[in-house]
Amino acid sequence: MRDNFDNFIKGLVKLSNAHCTEQEKPKAIIAIGEQGSGKEVLALQAQDELSHRGGSVLVGTDYYKSYTENYTSEISKNDIQATKNSEKEAKYLSDKVLDNAITNKNNVVINEKSENPYDYKEVTDKLHANGYEVEVRAMATPHEQSLIRNNTQYEDQKGNLGFSDHKTIKDFDPKSVEEILSSSESEKTADKVKVFDRVGNQVYTNELNPDKETWFQDPGATDTFKFETNKPLSKSEYQYNQVAWEQLVHMKSSAKAPKSEIEQTIAEKEAHKENKLTVDGVDKTEIGNLIIKSPDVYKGIQQGQLVDQDESQVLMKINRFTAIRYDRDKIQNAQDQELEIGQQLFMNHGGHGEYHLMDQKEAQQQLEQEQQISQAQNQQQQDLEQDFTR
Helix, strand or coil: CCCCHHHHHHHHHHHHCCCCCCCCCCEEEEEECCCCCCHHHHHHHHHHHHCCCCCCEEECHHHHHHHCCCHHHHCCCCHHHHHHHHHHHHHHHHHHHHHHHHHCCCCEEECCCCCCHHHHHHHHHHHHHCCCEEEEEEECCCHHHHHHHHHHHHHHHHHHHCCCCCCCCCCCCHHHHHHHHHHHHHCCCCCEEEEECCCCCEEEEEEECCCCCCECCCCCHHHHHHHHHHCCECHHHHHHHHHHHHHHHHHHHHCCCCHHHHHHHHHHHHHCCCCECCHHHCCHHHHHHCEEECHHHCCEEEEEEEEEECCCEEEEECCCCEEEEEEHHHEECCCCCCCCCCCEEEEEECCCCCEEEECHHHHHHHHHHHHHHHHHHHHHHHHHHHHHHC
């Protein structure tokens, strides 16, 4: 233990919220997802958003490793061992920073590992007990993409600096994130939930109504996360990943990495070689078990996966059990999108039996506008009820 450790802690927590102001209604944004998925970007975006409303304190074990004893001196000798040795103290420092932020009612952005849903519930319970609004943002990235990003970042930094912060993701279990998302809605451990796809587009948002008992829409964060992480790669994504694997092997070879590491990377590349979207990749038996619905049953924007098509019809799967069959000549495709099996579709069900194929950004904007209108109507109704009871 270093000398004057208590004074060091006091100095660190004071530094962590130096540019933050106390909030009457503080907000906590929690980024979850696999290491290398891009959730770090979600955390930085959250910090940028909160910079306009009192700033925020960044919380997470990885951010405080460099403050641990002997980390900077050990990492250049053995980065893997240095990372392991720093974990416990870095977690302790991160927890102290969070406790200080809560005491001072500062906004917080939390980017911790997502392995333990119980830790998540403990944190959200503490935040809610101290008057925080809690928002969870999940990055839904396929494991292969995360693996490539994580390894490439590590090798790139090691090549430039001679060492890097080693982050392993081999033991990641997506069920932990799914469980967190499920409890966020079913147990209301969060006030707002968002899911982002592999390129950072927001594909799902839901929040508690003003009554804090019901959700704006039926909970679907977990299903959206599963859909996005298991969605087959497009042809261009597959080609990009194959090139990225080749570059990663070259980087490891140039850095004179152990032969076992290089062989492991080659094995991982081969293991993902067939993870490509093809017509044969869709299980025809599964399609046969789906309940096929008429488009007229649904209103508004419907989101799903294209699982089958021919010259006259298109079949879009909207959940595990149900699909919608569209007549191709009834679909208005203003942007002339080329449809591929496995593609995510956003279909706006208008009147007169016509269906508008929208791009993801356009659909999300319309959904957000509808949500804002609904919230305004709810607020107006609440105001009227309050006026009536006065």
